[in-house]
Amino acid sequence: MFSKRFLLLTFIISNGFILSLSSCKENKKVIKQTEVTFKKEGELTIFKSIDSTQVNLDIEIADTDFDIQTGLMYRNSMDKKQGMLFVFDDVRERFFYMKNTKIPLDLIYINENKSIVSFQKNAKPFDESSLPSNFPAKYVLEINAGLVDIWSLSVGDSISYTKH
Incomplete structure (x- = not known):
């Protein structure tokens, strides 16, 4: 029973x-989610130390808590000459991840002297694995995956940017 x-x-x-x-x-x-589109907030130049050439980009600037937390999430694409510059108040090792990020990216970690200290290349969309800077950084520049190699960027190259 x-x-x-x-x-x-x-x-x-x-x-x-x-x-x-x-x-x-x-x-x-x-x-349906509304497409987040690029909004030019400044210009950035990368100065290559090996041959003195320059790479010029239009940038969005992430310098508020919300912008830093959101970054390039929910974007479907980004043009080759665009990027997002994260500006932090302090200098320390940084850890990024690709949560809710649809496009593959190269991450460029930059110290307080605006000199490149390390890269994380070809970060995969939606991957939540940690992408550490391995060195103290005050800035992080996100660009489309593959551009670090196409532009032959190196540790020691430097940046300059203006905010509009």
Whole structure:
């Protein structure tokens, strides 16, 4: 008798769960997210130490808690000559990740003297693995993946930027 009640209860619970799932599927709502677009807030120049050439970019500047936390999340794309510069109040080792970030990126870590100290290349979209600077940094520049190599950037190259 106990085993029949147990089986009946299991059947009811199972069917209830299945019914709940099917009704959830029928009432599923699609939520569309508004595209976040680039807003030019400044200009940045990378000075290559090896051959004195320069790379010029339009940048967004992340210098508030909200902007730093959000970064390039929810973007579908970014032009080759665009980037986001994170500006911190202090100088310490930085740890970034790619949560909710749809586009692959190169991360450039920069010290308080505006000299490049390290890179994290080809960060994968949505990957929440830590991407450490391995050295103290005050700034982090995010650009499209592959550009660090295309532009032949090196540790020791420097940056200058203006805010509009």
